[in-house]
Amino acid sequence: MVLPERHALADQEAVSLRDLAVEPMVLFDVSPSRDHWVEMVSDIGLEPLVAYRTRSFETTRCLVGQGLGYAVLVQRPRNPRTYAGSRVVTRPIREPVRPRVMIAAYPTGMRLPDKVRAFLDYCRVEVPRRIAAGAVAD
Numbered sequence: 063m064v065l066p067e068r069h070a071l072a073d074q075e076a077v078s079l080r081d082l083a084v085e086p087m088v089l090f091d092v093s094p095s096r097d098h099w100v101e102m103v104s105d106i107g108l109e110p111l112v113a114y115r116t117r118s119f120e121t122t123r124c125l126v127g128q129g130l131g132y133a134v135l136v137q138r139p140r141n142p143r144t145y146a147g148s149r150v151v152t153r154p155i156r157e158p159v160r161p162r163v164m165i166a167a168y169p170t171g172m173r174l175p176d177k178v179r180a181f182l183d184y185c186r187v188e189v190p191r192r193i194a195a196g197a198v199a200d
Contacts, residue, residue: 064126064133067142067149078156079108079134086113086131090122098162099134106157120145161193 063079065072071081079102087110089096103110113131116122126133127148134155142149166182168174174182 063153063155064123064135064150065153066126066129066132067151068129069132069151072151072153074153076154076156079103079106079110080157082132083108083110086111088114088116088122088125088131088133090117090119090133090135091115092117094162095136098136102134102155102157102159105160123150124148126150164189 063077065077071077089099089112114125116125119135119137122133122135123139124144124146125131127144127146127150129148135152138152142151144150164185166185
C-alpha cells in the first residue's frame, strides 16, 4: 500500500483497504499488478473508487505523492521520494491477501546467470519463511 506522506493513515503499522474504500485510488493498470489488485478487492468484497489509471510505476507514485489517491503496488522502492519530489509511505495491507503463485521455468541443463540463481535461491528460502510468518501481504 502506498500513501501520501501526510495521509491520515500513514502512521499506522498496517492499513485496511476497507478504510480506503471511499477514497480515490491510483490504479497501476498493468498486468499482473492490475489482476492481483482486482482479485484482492473482490476477495474482500470491495469496489474501490478508481480515480486515476496509469501504466507507469513512477507516475503512480507521483500521483500518490501529490495527494491524489492511494495505490496498491507490489514493488517497494527504498526511496520514499517520488520523481516529482513529494514523499510517499508504504504500509502492509491489513486484510489477508491470497499469496501469488510464482513459477520459474528454464530448460534442463541451462547454466543460469549468477543473478538469476541468487534470486531463485532467495525465493526458495525467503518466500516460505515469509508465508510462515504471515508477512505475505506487504
